[in-house]
Amino acid sequence: MEPILDKGQKRRDHLNEVYVEVDSADFRDVCHGLFIKQHALLRLMFATDEREKDGLFRIYVVFTVPGSDAFTIIVLPMKEDVPSFPSLTPMIPAAHWYEREICDLFGLVPEGHPDPRRLVFHEAFPANAHPLRKDWSISDAEKQEWGEGRAVKVPHPFLEVTGEGIVQIPVGPVHAGIIEPGHFRFSAIGETIFFLEPRLFYTHKGTEKQFEKLGFADGVKLAERVSGTSSFAHGAAYCMAVERMMGMEITEKAAAVRTLVLELERLYNHIGDMGNMCAGTALAVGYAKGAVIKERLMQLNVRLTGSRYLRGVNVVGGVTRDVYAQADDILKTLDWATKEYKDFMQLLTGSVSHMERITNTGRLSRDIARKLGVTGVAARASGLPDDIRKSHPHLLYDRLIFEAHTYEQGDVFARTMIRAEETECSISMIMALMESGYKGELAVPLKTAAPYASALGYAETPRGSLFYWVMADRDGRPLRVKLRSPSYCNWPAVPFAVHGNIVPDFPLCNKSFNLSYSGTDM
């Protein structure tokens, strides 16, 4: 990266994070250089309101260059009276949602963004609402104005596809099954999907603002409630960020517990997801079988941690429970699960109707996946070996032997097979972890954060890479907590994957990505 960045910019290193401050004239060139010449991945992008420190807003763009553990973080400071920055989206499509989000939450405008519509906020929110600005607040009178009345007055400008034979099919936000809310606008020719525009953020709960209220230690509880099925990974990534910011080292024991439970989480999710995909192909027996294995694994979760969603284990500084004490139970349940899982896979691969339906359905090309910054299972199924466990070894992952599994096809079949291979991999990782003993306390005491200290935390959830970035304010309380769930990167890819498929295959494609709405909407 040196040639582009070596222009005497302000540079600050913290662990594996390299912060480089640039001005707005260089901002685009530096970012484009990283993305295009060095094939860097855009991991996340966010704004902060640091006006209490030096009167500036800042934009942070986090890149990683494949093959390196370092995070290159480009920082663009911005004065309050010129609240705009050059948009990266025209060259780096992965930036498009981040920039619209920054515009909604902070009122900082991405100049030259090809799609300047609002993203996070719907009609219910007034146009001047920028809740992550520190000086923003709402009066009760303003609150009254929100909601029902406004929603009807200003309809959302959906992208329209017109032409002979094109029909619009609006679906949601409340769907037929028990799933999360989101609106889908299909433009179809007969049964074939020509264009899909998802409209999300119905479940926007102001999570990032809530983090600022809670304080660093209590934030874990909220992190665990961002996306239920990845509760543990969220907790672990959040704790990691806070620990790195405060300069805390967790013990080997705590790291071992976190690694093990992360894999347990992946296990129940992957098996459950493969079962759910059967619901999309009407293979009822497969669905039932997947659900039973998932349920038993979740009951193991209760016995180990007291929560079906593995909540309450992570704390800043370590963990609250030593799950290794119940090694027998884990081994016994895994033994059972492995056997059942083998039957289950035989059933899936032996069902011609299922296999035919998933092959070639919902293809996502490698090129689009890279440009949109797709992550996790979806990226690996499209040939991108993106796995945070491998590329940025943390916890005990550097001691375990595993590969980032990839497939080239990018279809539902590939996403199923990635999950299948990772299930087996997770089982053997858990077994390997239980072979040795680990030293140390469960948790180390909490430290305080230095003023304006910041750090990244990350984890590989069952869906893909997850990032937290935290910064303390003058008094060591949270100034900013940014979270970027894997679903946030993968949602924009869904319309590309379903293009040219038939409408009845949409649920199947959607399930194969298995994205969290809550994690995306924050």
Place this chain on the structure above:
Amino acid sequence: MLKEIFKNVFTKKKAIPFPEGFDVDPDQAVKVIDFQRKIDTIFHRSLRIRFVDAGSCNACEWEGTALMNPIYDIQRFGIDFVASPRHADLLLVSGPVTRQMELALRRTYAAMPEPKLVVACGDCAMNGGIYQGNYAVTDGVGNVIPVDGHIPGCPPTPTAILLGLSTIIDKFTK
């Protein structure tokens, strides 16, 4: 096998069988059986539920989904989740009700035929839970539509949802 079927059909059912893996203690088991009786008598073996996620973290509605897996198998009680509010007797709502879901929730409620019950599922739905006081949430289902009962828990387990419903549907008989 035939003998078994014969026995099952002609003997009066005393207890519903709990499939392997259904985690209940004896105390809860009594309640579950009582629940079965209520569904039989009050709803003629047919209680239809519409589940609406009004901003949950998705754990609550995965627990709802779990109720339909072969272990809990809620259908054997005569309960089913339906696709349309027009077919529903009971509205089960999870999440703190975000500002952006408020309208959809109101409309779902309005589309249900009378008599109808509304149950708030989970701590969030009760009072906003951990999201309480945020600019983007309305702090609970009760602030948007009339609520008949709450099921506490974060998330409530499938068994807790089952037992919670059992208590709340008593209102139908009053």
